[in-house]
Amino acid sequence: xxxxxxxxxxxxxxxxxxxxxxxxxxxxxxxxxxxxxxxxxxxxxxxxxxxxxxxxxxxxxxxxxxxxxxxxxxxxxxxxxxxxxxxxxxxxxxxxxxxxxxxxxxxxxxxxxxxxxxxxxxxxxxxxxxxxxxxxxxxxxxxxxxxxxxxxxxxxxxxxxxxxxxxxxxxxxxxxxxxxxxxxxxxxxxxxxxxxxxxx
Numbered sequence: 001x002x003x004x005x006x007x008x009x010x011x012x013x014x015x016x017x018x019x020x021x022x023x024x025x026x027x028x029x030x031x032x033x034x035x036x037x038x039x040x041x042x043x044x045x046x047x048x049x050x051x052x053x054x055x056x057x058x059x060x061x062x063x064x065x066x067x068x069x070x071x072x073x074x075x076x077x078x079x080x081x082x083x084x085x086x087x088x089x090x091x092x093x094x095x096x097x098x099x100x101x102x103x104x105x106x107x108x109x110x111x112x113x114x115x116x117x118x119x120x121x122x123x124x125x126x127x128x129x130x131x132x133x134x135x136x137x138x139x140x141x142x143x144x145x146x147x148x149x150x151x152x153x154x155x156x157x158x159x160x161x162x163x164x165x166x167x168x169x170x171x172x173x174x175x176x177x178x179x180x181x182x183x184x185x186x187x188x189x190x191x192x193x194x195x196x197x198x199x200x
Contacts, residue, residue: 087163095158134149
């Protein structure tokens with residue numbers, strides 16, 4: 001009678017298991033779809049506001065707002081200082097061609113200075129007559145925050161102001177950026193509700 005050592009049998013099986021790839025069984029159904037894409041006019045447009053570009057007599061600018069050509073993406077370069085609040089009034093112009101359900105989503109905030117320079121920050125929306133329409137808090141206690149509120153605007157002209165509460169003392173004055181705040185402004189053209197932008 002021939003006897004086989006369990007150990008001798010087990011070793012070749014382990015070697016084979018390491019060599020032969022494990023095949024996972026998948027069953028996938030695919031369905032087709034067609035997207036016909038056309039262009040339409042934007043329900044709102046952005047541009048530098050009445051106070052979107054303010055020169056600093058000492059050189060440079062207190063605020064400098066630019067809007068990319070043929071887009072609704074704006075960049076605001078701001079100078080903050082050791083104060084209780086820094087208010088950049090009517091920095092961006094928003095023109096609504098129809099009813100706009102405005103909200104803020106996907107807020108990111110980073111800073112490069114050794115200490116966090118911003119404690120709180122808001123976007124404040126006014127009508128062209130100066131009526132407060134609403135506000136979005138985008139930095140709370142030094143960290144980014146995504147507000148859940150929606151501001152409904154009738155067709156017309158509005159101004160977005162920027163309010164910042166600095167964490168003092170700030171780093172010494174420099175032309176280098178010490179913080180960056182990125183946000184997306186959304187307009188729900190169907191209902192007055194905020195729908196976050198999917199991860200991109």
